[in-house]
Amino acid sequence: MTSAVAEARGLTKVHGRGESRVPAVDAVDLEVPEGQTLAVMGPSGCGKSTLLHLLGGLERPTKGEVWLAGRRVDTLSERALARLRRRSVGFVFQAFHLVEELSAAENVELPVLLAGHSRREARRRARLLLDRFGLTARARHLPSELSGGQRQRVAVARALANEPRLVLADEPTGNLDSAATLDVLRVFEDLRAAGQTLVIVTHDERVAATADRLISMRDGMFVDDTRLTGAATGWLGGLAGLEG
Amino acid sequence: MGRAVLVFRLVLADVRRHRAQAAMLLLAVTAATATVALGLSLGGASEALYEQTRAATAGPDIVAYAPELGTPVAPALEELTRAPGVSGHNGPFRIVFATLTSRGLASLVVVHGAPEKPGAVDRPLVTSGHWVRPGGAVLERGFATALGARVGDRVTVSGRTYPVVGIAVTAATSVFPWAPGIGPYGGPSDGGGLVWLTHSDAKALASRDLPLAMGVGLKLSDPATARAFIDAHRDSTVMVNFHPAQFIAQQDSVMLRDSQPILVIGGWLLSFLAVAGVAALAAGRAAEQTRRAGLLKAVGATPGLIAAVLLTEYLGLALLADALGLTVARLAEPAVASPTASRVGSVVGPTVGVVVAATALAVAVAVFSALRPTLLALRTATVDALTVTAHRPRRRPLLTALSALLPTPLLLGLRLTARRPGRAVLHGCSTAATLIAVDALLTFRVQPRWGYAQHRGGWGAGLSGLPNLRDDQSGRLLLSVTVLAIALALVNTVTMTWSTAMETRATMAVARTLGTTPGQITAGLSVAQVLPALPGAAVGVILGIGVYVTVGDARTLPISSMAGAAIATVLATAALTAVPARVAARRPVTQALSAETT
Numbered sequence: 001m002t003s004a005v006a007e008a009r010g011l012t013k014v015h016g017r018g019e020s021r022v023p024a025v026d027a028v029d030l031e032v033p034e035g036q037t038l039a040v041m042g043p044s045g046c047g048k049s050t051l052l053h054l055l056g057g058l059e060r061p062t063k064g065e066v067w068l069a070g071r072r073v074d075t076l077s078e079r080a081l082a083r084l085r086r087r088s089v090g091f092v093f094q095a096f097h098l099v100e101e102l103s104a105a106e107n108v109e110l111p112v113l114l115a116g117h118s119r120r121e122a123r124r125r126a127r128l129l130l131d132r133f134g135l136t137a138r139a140r141h142l143p144s145e146l147s148g149g150q151r152q153r154v155a156v157a158r159a160l161a162n163e164p165r166l167v168l169a170d171e172p173t174g175n176l177d178s179a180a181t182l183d184v185l186r187v188f189e190d191l192r193a194a195g196q197t198l199v200i201v202t203h204d205e206r207v208a209a210t211a212d213r214l215i216s217m218r219d220g221m222f223v224d225d226t227r228l229t230g231a232a233t234g235w236l237g238g239l240a241g242l243e244g
Numbered sequence: 245m246g247r248a249v250l251v252f253r254l255v256l257a258d259v260r261r262h263r264a265q266a267a268m269l270l271l272a273v274t275a276a277t278a279t280v281a282l283g284l285s286l287g288g289a290s291e292a293l294y295e296q297t298r299a300a301t302a303g304p305d306i307v308a309y310a311p312e313l314g315t316p317v318a319p320a321l322e323e324l325t326r327a328p329g330v331s332g333h334n335g336p337f338r339i340v341f342a343t344l345t346s347r348g349l350a351s352l353v354v355v356h357g358a359p360e361k362p363g364a365v366d367r368p369l370v371t372s373g374h375w376v377r378p379g380g381a382v383l384e385r386g387f388a389t390a391l392g393a394r395v396g397d398r399v400t401v402s403g404r405t406y407p408v409v410g411i412a413v414t415a416a417t418s419v420f421p422w423a424p425g426i427g428p429y430g431g432p433s434d435g436g437g438l439v440w441l442t443h444s445d446a447k448a449l450a451s452r453d454l455p456l457a458m459g460v461g462l463k464l465s466d467p468a469t470a471r472a473f474i475d476a477h478r479d480s481t482v483m484v485n486f487h488p489a490q491f492i493a494q495q496d497s498v499m500l501r502d503s504q505p506i507l508v509i510g511g512w513l514l515s516f517l518a519v520a521g522v523a524a525l526a527a528g529r530a531a532e533q534t535r536r537a538g539l540l541k542a543v544g545a546t547p548g549l550i551a552a553v554l555l556t557e558y559l560g561l562a563l564l565a566d567a568l569g570l571t572v573a574r575l576a577e578p579a580v581a582s583p584t585a586s587r588v589g590s591v592v593g594p595t596v597g598v599v600v601a602a603t604a605l606a607v608a609v610a611v612f613s614a615l616r617p618t619l620l621a622l623r624t625a626t627v628d629a630l631t632v633t634a635h636r637p638r639r640r641p642l643l644t645a646l647s648a649l650l651p652t653p654l655l656l657g658l659r660l661t662a663r664r665p666g667r668a669v670l671h672g673c674s675t676a677a678t679l680i681a682v683d684a685l686l687t688f689r690v691q692p693r694w695g696y697a698q699h700r701g702g703w704g705a706g707l708s709g710l711p712n713l714r715d716d717q718s719g720r721l722l723l724s725v726t727v728l729a730i731a732l733a734l735v736n737t738v739t740m741t742w743s744t745a746m747e748t749r750a751t752m753a754v755a756r757t758l759g760t761t762p763g764q765i766t767a768g769l770s771v772a773q774v775l776p777a778l779p780g781a782a783v784g785v786i787l788g789i790g791v792y793v794t795v796g797d798a799r800t801l802p803i804s805s806m807a808g809a810a811i812a813t814v815l816a817t818a819a820l821t822a823v824p825a826r827v828a829a830r831r832p833v834t835q836a837l838s839a840e841t842t
Contacts, residue, residue: 049834058757058833078830079761086759097754097837101637101663106644111758113655119648142639162759 005166005197006032006055011064024050026220037198039208042217048201056089056168057081086115090159094171096151098143104154105139111161129157149180169200255557265525270565272518273606275728277569281594281602283507286500289581289591294493296589302367303415304461305470309485311430312456320482321460332463334366338446341428341455342402350707351697352436354424357446366416366461373410376440380409386420386586387437390710416461418495419586421696426485428455435696502718505795510725513677520674521736522613528743530617537621558614566606583717637663652764657771672780678733679784681726682809687792690802741821745828753836762829769825770818777817781810
């Protein structure tokens, strides 16, 4: 196998049966090398979220193979998939999906505790991550007491809590206003700069502009695959308003 | 009218969409109202049956018994028949204390010598065969039923064999097994059956050196003076036991003395279980009901109409269940109110008071269960109601910190429990209520038993005594209540697990994305139900002991069995919750996440 963090071969996902059969992802091949930030764009319903779910093992493909960190995952049991996700994958969602009754710090601690680490270790990691994303002062606040951008930054911190090799973000700025979007974009830029492998599904060109590579999807297929050498610090970054 | 039709159509549509939930509400409330109605209906049932039997058999106002202890007692009883205020009499008749055997069964009996043509007072009602004739025996119906004897069978009374020529009922004695009234030689009675023989056959039997007594039935011109008559005719030279009709009726009611508390207390336990189950259902549907209220508000419905729509469903189903419960109680009452077959007539069925009490109970179950979600739906602003998702739990920092020290299933379980403390309390109480019933049954089963109508020295090889009808009835009723309680508790546990799973599906889906396995989610959901069941089981054992000691007068407590039942309940809860929890844990993660949009 290659050294790619994530890889898909002939990946197909079909929803429905018979006449209502809809191919959400149609025989795509993909390789995401270590440290790459990949943005996936396309119109609603083109299959980009499904692709993300397939890569993260949240859905099983109808056909094809998914490899994560050199291990084929589409044949794994749910239990083994869960363990793999625990160690290797972090998810960021458009709707944040923070646990409402837990504080920001407790939300970040949660995956660490679920991975079987001690509470002390969970606290340590949460403190570091919240500090990294400028949320130390908000650590004890509930999600309902945070702004949208702050919530999404907590969600990103939570996704990173177990130091995963791959972070999958599904429309991470879809629920945010412009200011909050910029907050989150800075976080992704920070991750990219730190060499974190990222796959971001987005409608937002400003988010895509922060990536190293941009794939466009339509009707479940890749219609374009572009390397963005400038990324966030180049002209696209300027467009996104990240400079200065 | 249009408004009522609209409410009806909306309610009907919702019931159709939630058939299983409607069925559960019906089952729970029917069981509760049937049991309570049956229990309350038993008050006065045996007296009513006695009065009907008395009317049908020209029952005496007073029966006087005098044991033959060497001095002739017939003159004293004959004198009573001539006393002022006596308008009619039966006897004096001979009473022989004997034993009866038939087809391997044996019983103490009293044989009453009877005229071949009954007089105006105490005319036993022959329900099968015909009245006594020389050489033939008539068995009292309650006794014959316990014995399994029919007309044409042969019975042996203290060594003499007689064909059974008839089966009859009388109001002159209490129901089987309390027919003797007094024991041999005037001592206490161990109970027994009643057999009528002709005077000459009874006299022949009396020659076999058996304990004897004489009896007389008296009809008073003014039955209300029975107590004064008895006080005026006590004789210090002859031992006479007077049994007024009220005493006989009271003795009849002893048969139901345990049945009524079992049914009434059992009914309240079942009612509580019904409230717990239906409240869990209603709370599980709160978000959906709030959205529904928002939709109705958006199209111009008034709060009154919305409240009517939301409450009518529960109230309508509860009232339907009430009607079903009252019908079940009416159908079961004859068998429960008259376990001996010693009486004729019919029970009147639930009185107005009983119907009102059962209906109030059903309405209370519906209101207690549905009022809070309804008020929540009414108070929520229209726009918020339209976008409402699951109930937002309260933050519990101490518990969050504590659970962080635990393994994943316990961490999840404890946090899930804390999200819905009210439901956890309900589940704990539901477990306690079930164990109260189970413990009562276990305690009942280990109490020392003595049969009625049994020979103190035993019957010898090949013969067995008759069952203890009172204990048998109590055992059957306790078993029925316990089975119903267990059934409701099972349904409640599954409902609560499923409601918890559905409410927390988004959170659990997030946990899955964070690497929690389906097995850990399943275990967490089970733990969330088992945690409240643990204190519930402990409290149930303690309350079970308390209730039985207070109401049931227990002499022996099966502590080890009770502890075993408590452990079994907790294990059963874990096993039972595993199925819905596993189903919920295996639901696609992406579906749950995309459904949650906040």
